[in-house]
Amino acid sequence: MNGAIIGYGTIATGHAIGYRQTEGIDVTTVVDPTPARAEAAQRAGLRAYATYAEMIDYEAPDFIDICTPPNSHADYIELGLRDGLHVLCEKPVLMPHEGRYDRLLDQIAASDKVFYPCHNYKFAPILTEMxxxxxxxxxxxxxSARFRTLRQGHAVGVPEWNPHWRRDPVIAGGGILRDHGPHSVYLATHLTGRTPLAVSCLTGAMRHDGHTGTEDTAKLIIRCDDDVQIELDVTWSAGYRNSYYSIIGSGGWVTVENDDVQYSLNGQPHRAALRSNFDDPRHPDWFAAMFADFLTTTRHPEQAAPLLAESLTTSLVIDGAYASAADDGRWVELTPARDLLMGVAR
Known part of the structure; x- marks a missing residue:
């Protein structure tokens, strides 16, 4: 199976490495309007086009992999589905627009191709151990669960194209809550198996770095079914980097902090060290495992429905969190994704 990467920035270079490590799938083509990024793709042995329209005139990909900033995700998703291609998309996968998500969900439902979210943290070896x-x-x-992500600033993009786009609300659709928040949300729902019912959130700009249009810090409390509570903290204003995940069960517990794993099962404590690669934005080994899963999903398309629900749930929680933060952290009830997907399941 052969594909095209849309947008050749830092994340896309990690994707390209991951594809080379995955048997049965590859990318040979890139779409990027920035000449310097097109040249970088060509140096990596990829054919480069300035526009999607130009690429589709000359190439016949089986799928597209969208690695552009969030404000263009919906447009490229629509183009890929229109042209009968499988579509992978980086987070945030679904962004609210006029009509919320209805139009895009209808297009996904009408397609016989796989729509696949690039929820790569699920494939980090240390988190698969968790x-x-x-x-x-x-x-x-x-x-219960608590996740904490501390960073010393926002991830800076390639110098050839608006390196601080993550702090531009028009391009990014928000700040850290829209950028790193999705990782925390989809990972929490995936690992706990719980359904978010309500969210309370507070946000702030604490770094005082001149990027005042978006938040750099957010604290979420998510109420789930069976009275399970998930707490998520994300910030770009920390003095050091730290990644921490903790889940408590009725018979055990497990924590991951950077490269350290500790857990207790049946009253027996365990501790191990695993290289997390949390600090490598390219995550090539994570992507290789994710692309193998995507390839499996194209062969078993019934597996795509839960992934779409996961993507929509993630977006609905983030939307609710912004609504809560705008009203001093009030609890915002969430519409279950399944209620919006009644007509989407294939």
């Missing part, structure tokens, strides 16, 4: 512990019989029912 998942193994949580799924173990001795862990019991999930009771």
């Amino acid at each position: 998942e193994r512990v949580v799924r173990s019989p001795g862990f019991g029912d999930v009771l």
